[in-house]
Amino acid sequence: MDKFDEERLEVPFGTKSLDAALCVPASVTDVHTAVILTHGAGGDMNFKHLLSLAHSLASNGFICLRFTCKGLNLSYRVKAYCAVWDYLKSLQKFTIKHMFFGGRSMGCRAAVAVARQLSNESEDPVQGVICLSFPLHPPGQTSTHRQRSEDLRKLPEHMRVLFVSGTEDNMCDRVLFNKVVKEIKAQVEVFWLQGGNHGLTVKERAEDSVLDEVNSKVIAWINADVYIYMNAIGWFTSACFGAAKYGSRTVEQGKHSLSKCRFQRPYTFSFCYRFSCSRIAGGKRDGSSTNPQ
Template structure:
Protein backbone atom coordinates (compact mmCIF):
# COMPACT_ATOMS: atom_id res chain seq x y z
CA UNK A 1 0.00 0.00 0.00
CA UNK A 2 2.85 2.37 0.73
CA UNK A 3 4.73 1.75 -2.50
CA UNK A 4 5.89 5.10 -3.77
CA UNK A 5 3.99 4.47 -7.03
CA UNK A 6 0.70 3.98 -5.23
CA UNK A 7 1.22 6.98 -2.97
CA UNK A 8 2.12 9.16 -5.93
CA UNK A 9 -0.88 7.98 -7.94
CA UNK A 10 -3.24 8.54 -5.00
CA UNK A 11 -1.96 12.10 -4.59
CA UNK A 12 -2.21 12.78 -8.34
CA UNK A 13 -5.78 11.46 -8.39
CA UNK A 14 -6.79 13.47 -5.32
CA UNK A 15 -5.31 16.65 -6.79
CA UNK A 16 -7.67 16.21 -9.73
CA UNK A 17 -10.75 15.62 -7.59
CA UNK A 18 -10.81 11.83 -7.48
CA UNK A 19 -11.48 10.14 -4.16
CA UNK A 20 -8.94 7.37 -3.81
CA UNK A 21 -9.29 4.72 -1.13
CA UNK A 22 -6.15 2.70 -0.51
CA UNK A 23 -5.83 -0.36 1.66
CA UNK A 24 -3.57 -3.35 1.95
CA UNK A 25 -3.84 -7.09 2.50
CA UNK A 26 -1.02 -8.76 4.35
CA UNK A 27 -1.51 -12.19 2.79
CA UNK A 28 -0.42 -12.93 -0.77
CA UNK A 29 -3.27 -15.40 -1.20
CA UNK A 30 -5.53 -14.21 -4.02
CA UNK A 31 -8.73 -15.53 -2.41
CA UNK A 32 -7.99 -13.69 0.83
CA UNK A 33 -7.28 -10.47 -1.07
CA UNK A 34 -10.51 -10.68 -3.04
CA UNK A 35 -12.45 -11.17 0.22
CA UNK A 36 -10.72 -8.12 1.69
CA UNK A 37 -11.49 -6.05 -1.42
CA UNK A 38 -15.08 -7.26 -1.22
CA UNK A 39 -15.36 -6.24 2.43
CA UNK A 40 -14.20 -2.72 1.56
CA UNK A 41 -16.66 -2.66 -1.37
CA UNK A 42 -19.55 -3.76 0.85
CA UNK A 43 -18.63 -1.13 3.43
CA UNK A 44 -18.57 1.64 0.81
CA UNK A 45 -21.94 0.59 -0.54
CA UNK A 46 -23.42 0.57 2.99
CA UNK A 47 -22.59 4.22 3.62
CA UNK A 48 -25.82 6.14 3.73
CA UNK A 49 -24.22 9.53 4.21
CA UNK A 50 -22.55 9.41 0.79
CA UNK A 51 -23.55 8.29 -2.67
CA UNK A 52 -20.69 6.28 -4.09
CA UNK A 53 -20.66 6.03 -7.88
CA UNK A 54 -18.24 5.85 -10.80
CA UNK A 55 -16.05 3.36 -8.99
CA UNK A 56 -12.89 2.06 -10.60
CA UNK A 57 -10.95 -0.70 -8.89
CA UNK A 58 -7.27 -1.24 -9.30
CA UNK A 59 -4.14 -2.56 -7.81
CA UNK A 60 -0.48 -3.21 -8.28
CA UNK A 61 0.89 -6.68 -9.02
CA UNK A 62 -1.16 -9.22 -7.02
CA UNK A 63 -3.51 -6.37 -6.12
CA UNK A 64 -4.36 -5.99 -9.80
CA UNK A 65 -5.29 -9.67 -9.96
CA UNK A 66 -7.54 -9.17 -6.92
CA UNK A 67 -9.08 -6.04 -8.49
CA UNK A 68 -9.88 -7.96 -11.69
CA UNK A 69 -11.38 -10.83 -9.68
CA UNK A 70 -13.56 -8.47 -7.64
CA UNK A 71 -14.68 -6.55 -10.74
CA UNK A 72 -15.63 -9.81 -12.42
CA UNK A 73 -17.55 -10.94 -9.33
CA UNK A 74 -19.38 -7.64 -8.97
CA UNK A 75 -20.24 -7.46 -12.67
CA UNK A 76 -22.15 -10.72 -12.25
CA UNK A 77 -24.28 -8.98 -9.59
CA UNK A 78 -24.79 -5.60 -11.27
CA UNK A 79 -23.66 -4.25 -14.62
CA UNK A 80 -22.92 -0.79 -13.24
CA UNK A 81 -21.18 -1.76 -10.00
CA UNK A 82 -17.68 -1.05 -11.29
CA UNK A 83 -16.88 1.35 -14.10
CA UNK A 84 -13.44 -0.03 -14.93
CA UNK A 85 -10.27 -1.74 -13.78
CA UNK A 86 -6.73 -0.40 -13.50
CA UNK A 87 -3.92 -2.96 -13.40
CA UNK A 88 -0.42 -1.77 -12.56
CA UNK A 89 2.22 -4.45 -13.23
CA UNK A 90 -0.25 -7.32 -13.74
CA UNK A 91 1.66 -10.50 -12.73
CA UNK A 92 0.81 -12.70 -15.69
CA UNK A 93 3.27 -15.37 -14.56
CA UNK A 94 6.07 -15.90 -12.02
CA UNK A 95 9.54 -15.15 -13.42
CA UNK A 96 10.42 -17.80 -15.99
CA UNK A 97 7.11 -19.67 -15.63
CA UNK A 98 5.05 -18.40 -18.56
CA UNK A 99 3.04 -21.65 -18.67
CA UNK A 100 0.77 -20.47 -15.82
CA UNK A 101 -0.48 -17.38 -17.66
CA UNK A 102 -3.93 -18.85 -18.43
CA UNK A 103 -4.71 -19.49 -14.78
CA UNK A 104 -3.36 -16.12 -13.67
CA UNK A 105 -5.32 -14.19 -16.28
CA UNK A 106 -8.65 -16.01 -15.90
CA UNK A 107 -10.44 -13.18 -14.09
CA UNK A 108 -8.97 -10.53 -16.36
CA UNK A 109 -10.08 -12.45 -19.46
CA UNK A 110 -13.51 -13.00 -17.86
CA UNK A 111 -14.36 -9.31 -17.45
CA UNK A 112 -17.48 -8.28 -19.37
CA UNK A 113 -17.24 -6.24 -22.55
CA UNK A 114 -18.78 -3.13 -20.96
CA UNK A 115 -15.93 -2.87 -18.43
CA UNK A 116 -12.87 -0.98 -19.71
CA UNK A 117 -9.43 -1.97 -18.47
CA UNK A 118 -6.14 -0.09 -18.29
CA UNK A 119 -2.97 -2.09 -17.88
CA UNK A 120 0.34 -0.41 -17.13
CA UNK A 121 3.35 -2.69 -17.45
CA UNK A 122 7.04 -2.35 -18.05
CA UNK A 123 8.64 -3.71 -21.20
CA UNK A 124 11.26 -5.39 -19.00
CA UNK A 125 8.79 -6.88 -16.50
CA UNK A 126 9.94 -10.43 -15.77
CA UNK A 127 6.43 -11.32 -14.59
CA UNK A 128 4.56 -10.14 -17.67
CA UNK A 129 5.95 -11.29 -21.00
CA UNK A 130 4.86 -8.64 -23.49
CA UNK A 131 3.93 -10.92 -26.39
CA UNK A 132 2.10 -13.34 -24.11
CA UNK A 133 0.21 -10.49 -22.45
CA UNK A 134 -0.81 -8.99 -25.79
CA UNK A 135 -2.13 -12.42 -26.85
CA UNK A 136 -4.05 -12.64 -23.57
CA UNK A 137 -5.60 -9.22 -24.19
CA UNK A 138 -6.80 -10.40 -27.62
CA UNK A 139 -8.85 -13.07 -25.81
CA UNK A 140 -10.61 -10.47 -23.66
CA UNK A 141 -14.13 -9.20 -24.29
CA UNK A 142 -13.36 -5.90 -22.54
CA UNK A 143 -11.89 -2.88 -24.21
CA UNK A 144 -8.30 -2.88 -22.97
CA UNK A 145 -5.63 -0.24 -23.21
CA UNK A 146 -2.06 -1.20 -22.43
CA UNK A 147 0.58 1.37 -21.61
CA UNK A 148 4.03 -0.16 -21.95
CA UNK A 149 6.57 1.74 -19.87
CA UNK A 150 9.71 1.53 -21.98
CA UNK A 151 12.46 -0.19 -20.00
CA UNK A 152 10.18 -0.58 -16.97
CA UNK A 153 10.60 -3.43 -14.52
CA UNK A 154 7.85 -5.17 -12.54
CA UNK A 155 8.33 -2.43 -9.93
CA UNK A 156 7.85 0.18 -12.69
CA UNK A 157 11.39 1.47 -12.33
CA UNK A 158 13.48 2.39 -15.35
CA UNK A 159 17.28 2.36 -15.36
CA UNK A 160 18.64 5.78 -16.22
CA UNK A 161 15.43 7.66 -15.37
CA UNK A 162 14.50 9.43 -12.19
CA UNK A 163 11.78 7.81 -10.16
CA UNK A 164 9.75 11.02 -10.20
CA UNK A 165 9.73 11.21 -14.02
CA UNK A 166 8.49 7.63 -14.21
CA UNK A 167 5.82 8.31 -11.57
CA UNK A 168 4.65 11.37 -13.47
CA UNK A 169 4.42 9.41 -16.72
CA UNK A 170 2.44 6.56 -15.17
CA UNK A 171 0.14 8.95 -13.28
CA UNK A 172 -0.57 10.91 -16.46
CA UNK A 173 -1.51 7.71 -18.29
CA UNK A 174 -3.94 6.67 -15.53
CA UNK A 175 -5.55 10.11 -15.24
CA UNK A 176 -5.87 10.47 -19.03
CA UNK A 177 -7.48 7.04 -19.25
CA UNK A 178 -9.91 7.82 -16.41
CA UNK A 179 -10.88 11.06 -18.13
CA UNK A 180 -11.59 9.15 -21.35
CA UNK A 181 -13.91 6.91 -19.33
CA UNK A 182 -15.93 9.92 -18.23
CA UNK A 183 -14.73 9.75 -14.63
Protein backbone atom coordinates in the same frame (compact mmCIF):
# COMPACT_ATOMS: atom_id res chain seq x y z
CA MET B 1 -1.91 24.39 0.71
CA ASP B 2 -2.61 20.70 0.02
CA LYS B 3 -4.97 19.82 -2.80
CA PHE B 4 -6.28 16.80 -0.89
CA ASP B 5 -7.08 15.58 2.60
CA GLU B 6 -6.07 12.15 3.86
CA GLU B 7 -7.69 10.19 6.68
CA ARG B 8 -6.34 6.94 8.15
CA LEU B 9 -9.00 4.29 8.67
CA GLU B 10 -9.57 0.76 9.90
CA VAL B 11 -11.92 -1.20 7.65
CA PRO B 12 -13.82 -4.05 9.36
CA PHE B 13 -12.86 -7.43 7.95
CA GLY B 14 -14.44 -10.33 9.81
CA THR B 15 -12.96 -10.38 13.31
CA LYS B 16 -10.02 -8.27 12.09
CA SER B 17 -9.57 -4.92 10.41
CA LEU B 18 -7.63 -3.65 7.42
CA ASP B 19 -5.42 -0.56 7.55
CA ALA B 20 -6.64 1.93 4.97
CA ALA B 21 -6.29 5.55 3.92
CA LEU B 22 -8.98 7.71 2.34
CA CYS B 23 -7.80 10.58 0.13
CA VAL B 24 -10.35 13.17 -0.98
CA PRO B 25 -10.08 16.49 -2.84
CA ALA B 26 -9.63 19.38 -0.40
CA SER B 27 -11.68 21.98 -2.24
CA VAL B 28 -14.31 19.85 -4.01
CA THR B 29 -17.39 18.71 -2.15
CA ASP B 30 -19.45 17.16 -4.94
CA VAL B 31 -17.29 14.16 -5.88
CA HIS B 32 -18.82 11.17 -7.68
CA THR B 33 -15.81 9.18 -8.94
CA ALA B 34 -13.85 6.83 -6.70
CA VAL B 35 -10.90 4.47 -7.04
CA ILE B 36 -9.85 1.62 -4.73
CA LEU B 37 -6.18 0.62 -4.78
CA THR B 38 -4.13 -2.07 -3.10
CA HIS B 39 -0.55 -3.33 -3.18
CA GLY B 40 1.21 -6.43 -4.45
CA ALA B 41 2.43 -9.53 -2.63
CA GLY B 42 5.05 -7.49 -0.82
CA GLY B 43 4.86 -4.07 0.80
CA ASP B 44 1.72 -2.28 1.86
CA MET B 45 -0.60 0.57 0.90
CA ASN B 46 2.26 3.04 1.31
CA PHE B 47 4.26 1.56 -1.53
CA LYS B 48 5.55 4.67 -3.26
CA HIS B 49 3.75 4.15 -6.56
CA LEU B 50 0.37 3.59 -4.85
CA LEU B 51 0.90 6.53 -2.52
CA SER B 52 1.81 8.81 -5.41
CA LEU B 53 -1.15 7.67 -7.52
CA ALA B 54 -3.60 8.05 -4.62
CA HIS B 55 -2.46 11.59 -3.93
CA SER B 56 -2.53 12.47 -7.63
CA LEU B 57 -6.08 11.10 -8.00
CA ALA B 58 -7.34 13.11 -5.03
CA SER B 59 -5.56 16.25 -6.27
CA ASN B 60 -7.42 15.84 -9.57
CA GLY B 61 -10.89 15.56 -8.06
CA PHE B 62 -11.28 11.84 -7.33
CA ILE B 63 -11.85 9.86 -4.15
CA CYS B 64 -9.15 7.24 -3.54
CA LEU B 65 -9.31 4.54 -0.89
CA ARG B 66 -6.21 2.40 -0.62
CA PHE B 67 -5.68 -0.45 1.80
CA THR B 68 -3.20 -3.01 3.12
CA CYS B 69 -3.82 -6.74 3.03
CA LYS B 70 -0.85 -8.96 3.91
CA GLY B 71 -2.43 -12.24 2.83
CA LEU B 72 -0.72 -14.02 -0.08
CA ASN B 73 -3.75 -16.16 -0.94
CA LEU B 74 -5.71 -14.63 -3.83
CA SER B 75 -9.14 -15.65 -2.52
CA TYR B 76 -8.29 -14.00 0.81
CA ARG B 77 -7.23 -10.83 -0.98
CA VAL B 78 -10.49 -10.86 -2.97
CA LYS B 79 -12.52 -11.10 0.26
CA ALA B 80 -10.55 -8.18 1.69
CA TYR B 81 -11.17 -6.14 -1.46
CA CYS B 82 -14.91 -6.81 -1.19
CA ALA B 83 -14.87 -5.67 2.45
CA VAL B 84 -13.21 -2.38 1.44
CA TRP B 85 -15.73 -1.88 -1.38
CA ASP B 86 -18.63 -2.47 1.05
CA TYR B 87 -17.07 0.00 3.48
CA LEU B 88 -16.73 2.69 0.83
CA LYS B 89 -20.37 2.24 -0.19
CA SER B 90 -21.43 2.65 3.44
CA LEU B 91 -19.93 6.17 3.68
CA GLN B 92 -23.03 8.34 3.41
CA LYS B 93 -21.08 11.53 2.79
CA PHE B 94 -20.33 10.34 -0.76
CA THR B 95 -22.61 9.60 -3.70
CA ILE B 96 -20.44 7.45 -5.92
CA LYS B 97 -21.58 7.16 -9.52
CA HIS B 98 -18.34 6.08 -11.20
CA MET B 99 -16.31 3.30 -9.59
CA PHE B 100 -12.89 1.97 -10.57
CA PHE B 101 -10.93 -0.87 -9.00
CA GLY B 102 -7.17 -1.05 -9.18
CA GLY B 103 -4.01 -2.42 -7.73
CA ARG B 104 -0.39 -3.29 -8.26
CA SER B 105 0.82 -6.79 -9.18
CA MET B 106 -1.13 -9.28 -7.03
CA GLY B 107 -3.37 -6.40 -5.95
CA CYS B 108 -4.62 -5.91 -9.51
CA ARG B 109 -5.31 -9.64 -9.82
CA ALA B 110 -7.62 -9.25 -6.82
CA ALA B 111 -9.19 -6.13 -8.36
CA VAL B 112 -9.92 -7.98 -11.61
CA ALA B 113 -11.42 -10.95 -9.74
CA VAL B 114 -13.79 -8.69 -7.76
CA ALA B 115 -14.78 -6.73 -10.87
CA ARG B 116 -15.59 -10.00 -12.60
CA GLN B 117 -17.75 -11.14 -9.67
CA LEU B 118 -19.63 -7.84 -9.48
CA SER B 119 -20.20 -7.75 -13.24
CA ASN B 120 -22.81 -10.45 -12.65
CA GLU B 121 -24.60 -8.24 -10.13
CA SER B 122 -26.45 -5.28 -11.66
CA GLU B 123 -26.47 -3.37 -8.36
CA ASP B 124 -22.74 -2.62 -8.36
CA PRO B 125 -21.63 -1.12 -11.67
CA VAL B 126 -17.82 -1.05 -11.79
CA GLN B 127 -16.70 0.93 -14.80
CA GLY B 128 -13.13 -0.18 -15.08
CA VAL B 129 -10.03 -1.82 -13.65
CA ILE B 130 -6.54 -0.34 -13.37
CA CYS B 131 -3.78 -2.96 -13.56
CA LEU B 132 -0.33 -1.75 -12.58
CA SER B 133 2.26 -4.41 -13.45
CA PHE B 134 -0.17 -7.28 -13.94
CA PRO B 135 1.78 -10.45 -12.95
CA LEU B 136 0.92 -12.69 -15.90
CA HIS B 137 3.35 -15.34 -14.65
CA PRO B 138 6.14 -15.80 -12.07
CA PRO B 139 9.64 -15.01 -13.37
CA GLY B 140 10.64 -17.69 -15.86
CA GLN B 141 7.40 -19.66 -15.45
CA THR B 142 5.34 -18.56 -18.43
CA SER B 143 3.26 -21.76 -18.42
CA THR B 144 1.04 -20.33 -15.65
CA HIS B 145 -0.25 -17.44 -17.77
CA ARG B 146 -3.55 -19.17 -18.64
CA GLN B 147 -4.55 -19.62 -15.02
CA ARG B 148 -3.56 -16.08 -14.03
CA SER B 149 -5.44 -14.49 -16.92
CA GLU B 150 -8.69 -16.44 -16.43
CA ASP B 151 -10.55 -13.61 -14.67
CA LEU B 152 -9.36 -11.15 -17.32
CA ARG B 153 -10.78 -13.28 -20.12
CA LYS B 154 -14.13 -13.51 -18.32
CA LEU B 155 -14.64 -9.77 -17.83
CA PRO B 156 -17.72 -8.52 -19.74
CA GLU B 157 -17.55 -6.47 -22.92
CA HIS B 158 -18.71 -3.27 -21.24
CA MET B 159 -15.83 -3.29 -18.73
CA ARG B 160 -12.75 -1.18 -19.36
CA VAL B 161 -9.27 -2.28 -18.38
CA LEU B 162 -6.07 -0.22 -18.32
CA PHE B 163 -2.78 -2.12 -18.17
CA VAL B 164 0.37 -0.23 -17.18
CA SER B 165 3.42 -2.48 -17.50
CA GLY B 166 7.13 -2.09 -18.06
CA THR B 167 8.71 -3.36 -21.26
CA GLU B 168 11.35 -5.14 -19.12
CA ASP B 169 8.88 -6.73 -16.67
CA ASN B 170 10.07 -10.31 -16.05
CA MET B 171 6.55 -11.26 -14.87
CA CYS B 172 4.80 -10.21 -18.06
CA ASP B 173 6.19 -11.66 -21.27
CA ARG B 174 5.04 -9.27 -23.99
CA VAL B 175 4.37 -11.95 -26.62
CA LEU B 176 2.20 -13.97 -24.24
CA PHE B 177 0.53 -10.82 -22.94
CA ASN B 178 -0.43 -9.68 -26.44
CA LYS B 179 -2.00 -13.09 -27.07
CA VAL B 180 -3.99 -12.81 -23.84
CA VAL B 181 -5.21 -9.32 -24.74
CA LYS B 182 -6.67 -10.66 -27.99
CA GLU B 183 -8.79 -13.09 -25.95
CA ILE B 184 -10.17 -10.48 -23.57
CA LYS B 185 -13.73 -9.37 -24.35
CA ALA B 186 -13.44 -6.19 -22.25
CA GLN B 187 -12.30 -2.82 -23.63
CA VAL B 188 -8.52 -2.96 -23.17
CA GLU B 189 -5.92 -0.21 -23.28
CA VAL B 190 -2.24 -1.00 -22.73
CA PHE B 191 0.45 1.48 -21.74
CA TRP B 192 4.00 0.13 -21.99
CA LEU B 193 6.51 2.01 -19.86
CA GLN B 194 9.73 1.95 -21.89
CA GLY B 195 12.53 0.32 -19.91
CA GLY B 196 10.30 -0.26 -16.91
CA ASN B 197 10.66 -3.36 -14.73
CA HIS B 198 7.99 -5.06 -12.59
CA GLY B 199 8.35 -2.31 -10.00
CA LEU B 200 7.81 0.31 -12.75
CA THR B 201 11.25 1.78 -12.24
CA VAL B 202 13.44 2.74 -15.19
CA LYS B 203 17.24 2.76 -15.18
CA GLU B 204 18.83 6.19 -15.49
CA ARG B 205 15.48 7.93 -15.15
CA ALA B 206 14.27 9.95 -12.16
CA GLU B 207 11.59 8.09 -10.19
CA ASP B 208 9.36 11.17 -9.88
CA SER B 209 9.37 11.52 -13.67
CA VAL B 210 8.14 7.93 -14.03
CA LEU B 211 5.49 8.41 -11.35
CA ASP B 212 4.21 11.56 -13.07
CA GLU B 213 3.96 9.75 -16.42
CA VAL B 214 2.07 6.79 -14.96
CA ASN B 215 -0.25 8.96 -12.88
CA SER B 216 -1.08 11.20 -15.84
CA LYS B 217 -1.94 8.17 -17.96
CA VAL B 218 -4.28 6.73 -15.31
CA ILE B 219 -6.05 10.03 -14.72
CA ALA B 220 -6.52 10.71 -18.44
CA TRP B 221 -7.96 7.20 -18.87
CA ILE B 222 -10.46 7.67 -16.04
CA ASN B 223 -11.48 11.12 -17.27
CA ALA B 224 -12.13 9.76 -20.77
CA ASP B 225 -14.38 7.03 -19.39
CA VAL B 226 -16.43 9.35 -17.18
CA TYR B 227 -16.78 11.92 -19.99
CA ILE B 228 -18.13 9.42 -22.51
CA TYR B 229 -20.33 7.74 -19.88
CA MET B 230 -22.00 11.07 -19.08
CA ASN B 231 -22.41 11.87 -22.77
CA ALA B 232 -24.11 8.51 -23.27
CA ILE B 233 -26.57 9.36 -20.50
CA GLY B 234 -27.19 12.76 -22.07
CA TRP B 235 -27.88 11.29 -25.49
CA PHE B 236 -30.32 8.75 -24.21
CA THR B 237 -32.06 11.07 -21.72
CA SER B 238 -32.73 13.57 -24.51
CA ALA B 239 -34.11 10.82 -26.71
CA CYS B 240 -36.46 9.58 -24.00
CA PHE B 241 -37.79 13.05 -23.30
CA GLY B 242 -38.36 13.49 -27.03
CA ALA B 243 -40.22 10.20 -27.06
CA ALA B 244 -42.98 11.69 -24.92
CA LYS B 245 -43.79 14.04 -27.77
CA TYR B 246 -42.65 12.23 -30.89
CA GLY B 247 -43.15 8.56 -30.04
CA SER B 248 -41.02 5.49 -29.55
CA ARG B 249 -38.98 6.05 -32.73
CA THR B 250 -36.98 8.65 -30.78
CA VAL B 251 -36.22 6.07 -28.11
CA GLU B 252 -34.90 3.74 -30.81
CA GLN B 253 -32.69 6.58 -32.02
CA GLY B 254 -31.48 6.97 -28.43
CA LYS B 255 -30.63 3.29 -28.26
CA HIS B 256 -28.67 3.64 -31.48
CA SER B 257 -26.76 6.64 -30.13
CA LEU B 258 -25.95 4.75 -26.95
CA SER B 259 -24.80 1.67 -28.85
CA LYS B 260 -22.39 3.84 -30.84
CA CYS B 261 -20.63 4.71 -27.58
CA ARG B 262 -17.62 2.38 -27.47
CA PHE B 263 -18.13 1.78 -23.76
CA GLN B 264 -21.39 -0.13 -24.03
CA ARG B 265 -22.95 -1.02 -20.68
CA PRO B 266 -26.23 -2.85 -20.17
CA TYR B 267 -26.76 -1.12 -16.84
CA THR B 268 -26.18 2.28 -18.47
CA PHE B 269 -29.05 1.73 -20.86
CA SER B 270 -31.31 0.38 -18.10
CA PHE B 271 -30.55 3.29 -15.79
CA CYS B 272 -30.98 5.93 -18.48
CA TYR B 273 -34.27 4.46 -19.60
CA ARG B 274 -35.74 4.31 -16.09
CA PHE B 275 -34.37 7.71 -15.12
CA SER B 276 -35.60 9.47 -18.23
CA CYS B 277 -39.03 7.91 -18.46
CA SER B 278 -39.75 8.49 -14.78
CA ARG B 279 -39.36 12.22 -15.44
CA ILE B 280 -41.57 12.46 -18.49
CA ALA B 281 -44.75 14.07 -17.23
CA GLY B 282 -47.51 11.54 -17.43
CA GLY B 283 -45.30 9.23 -19.48
CA LYS B 284 -45.33 5.45 -19.51
CA ARG B 285 -42.19 3.32 -19.48
CA ASP B 286 -42.46 2.63 -23.18
CA GLY B 287 -42.06 6.34 -23.86
CA SER B 288 -45.67 6.92 -24.91
CA SER B 289 -47.54 9.84 -23.39
CA THR B 290 -50.74 9.65 -21.39
CA ASN B 291 -51.26 13.40 -21.52
CA PRO B 292 -54.21 14.57 -23.65
CA GLN B 293 -53.06 16.20 -26.87
